[in-house]
Amino acid sequence: MGTIGKGRSASPNLWTTWRLTQIAPVSTDQAPPFPESRCDLLSTQALYWSIFYPMKRLESRTVLITGGAKGVGAATAWLFAEEGARVFIADRDAAAVEALKKRFAVKGYDLGGLCADVSTAAGAELAYTTANDSLGKIDVLFNHAGIMLVKPFLDCTLAEWDELMDNNAKSAFLMTRLVLPQMLERGKGTLIFTSTTGVRAATHLEALYCASKAAMHQMARAIAVEYRDQGIRCNLICPSFVRTQHGEHEIEQLRSYGVFASEGDVNAMQGRICEPEEVAEVALFLASDASSFVNGAEIFVDNTFTAV
Numbered sequence: 664m665g666t667i668g669k670g671r672s673a674s675p676n677l678w679t680t681w682r683l684t685q686i687a688p689v690s691t692d693q694a695p696p697f698p699e700s701r702c703d704l705l706s707t708q709a710l711y712w713s714i715f716y717p718m719k720r721l722e723s724r725t726v727l728i729t730g731g732a733k734g735v736g737a738a739t740a741w742l743f744a745e746e747g748a749r750v751f752i753a754d755r756d757a758a759a760v761e762a763l764k765k766r767f768a769v770k771g772y773d774l775g776g777l778c779a780d781v782s783t784a785a786g787a788e789l790a791y792t793t794a795n796d797s798l799g800k801i802d803v804l805f806n807h808a809g810i811m812l813v814k815p816f817l818d819c820t821l822a823e824w825d826e827l828m829d830n831n832a833k834s835a836f837l838m839t840r841l842v843l844p845q846m847l848e849r850g851k852g853t854l855i856f857t858s859t860t861g862v863r864a865a866t867h868l869e870a871l872y873c874a875s876k877a878a879m880h881q882m883a884r885a886i887a888v889e890y891r892d893q894g895i896r897c898n899l900i901c902p903s904f905v906r907t908q909h910g911e912h913e914i915e916q917l918r919s920y921g922v923f924a925s926e927g928d929v930n931a932m933q934g935r936i937c938e939p940e941e942v943a944e945v946a947l948f949l950a951s952d953a954s955s956f957v958n959g960a961e962i963f964v965d966n967t968f969t970a971v
């Protein structure tokens with residue numbers, strides 16, 4: 664690595680500006696010293712760094728994403744890596760984990776990941792210890808894994824209740840319980856939970872899904888309140904229908920019952936379907952210092968779904 668943060672800048676002039684822009688940004692060794700003081704922010708060196716090495720929003724952060732192999736989780740893993748984070752995914756779909764690792768390798772990114780079911784204590788423990796060994800620490804935990812069920816309430820079984828609660832609420836409890844102690848030791852940590860518009864706008868035929876997400880949702884807000892003064896931020900993302908396997912299957916299932924039966928129905932509620940990358944951008948905001956005073960918040964990513 665070069666001399667980031669070391670050395671003083673020479674006084675700027677047009678010639679040095681021109682010279683600096685002629686240097687190919689192959690490595691930071693060839694770059695001029697990184698500006699050290701506020702005065703230096705106006706220097707040619709600052710100009711050079713901002714052009715060739717723009718500050719990444721998650722530089723050197725470490726992130727664990729559950730349910731990170733597909734859909735929103737994968738889009739988030741990708742965006743976070745582009746923003747300088749080291750990312751580890753835990754997902755119960757082994758093939759999807761391997762496929763995403765390959766996609767990252769093609770781009771030159773190193774993605775850690777393993778197949779684990781985080782709805783079980785053993786799976787969550789495996790995900791945590793492997794991620795922690797690989798990353799060294801976990802700065803950001805994104806509790807994204809979850810499942811849905813579309814079924815009339817009176818047809819729902821006790822086993823389905825347990826399955827939904829395990830995957831949507833218990834998984835987040837298990838993972839947070841494992842990661843939070845080390846965040847508290849460092850006095851800093853960011854937790855992000857994927858909730859749903861269903862916690863506000865209850866959806867037809869999704870009583871168990873809404874109940875399990877609501878349990879997780881309020882647990883996250885309580886965690887934010889409990890640990891605010893120890894450097895922990897804990898926030899919720901509440902998407903409406905997103906173009907993922909989960910979202911498309913949900914729409915299909917609802918349609919099979921004659922609910923939200925046409926494309927026009929989804930458009931009436933939220934204009935169009937949401938793209939996974941649009942949710943990932945919100946996760947990036949919450950993971951980065953840009954949201955330093957955002958804590959215990961529920962961010963609805965729903966294009967007015969819950970506003971009407």
Ligand SMILES: NC(=O)c1ccc[n+]([C@@H]2O[C@H](COP(=O)([O-])OP(=O)(O)OC[C@H]3O[C@@H](n4cnc5c(N)ncnc54)[C@H](O)[C@@H]3O)[C@@H](O)[C@H]2O)c1
Nearest residue numbers: 730733734735754755780781782808809904905907909910
């Ligand atoms: N897609 C939507 O319309 C929508 C809307 C609101 C909320 N959500 C939430 O988003 C999450 C679903 O993500 P998506 O939309 O990207 O769908 P997706 O199906 O593309 O991805 C979900 C991923 O989570 C993994 N997963 C599920 N349960 C797991 C477990 N117990 N352990 C490990 N991995 C597990 C799956 O294997 C899958 O790779 C859920 O929490 C869901 O409640 C989705």
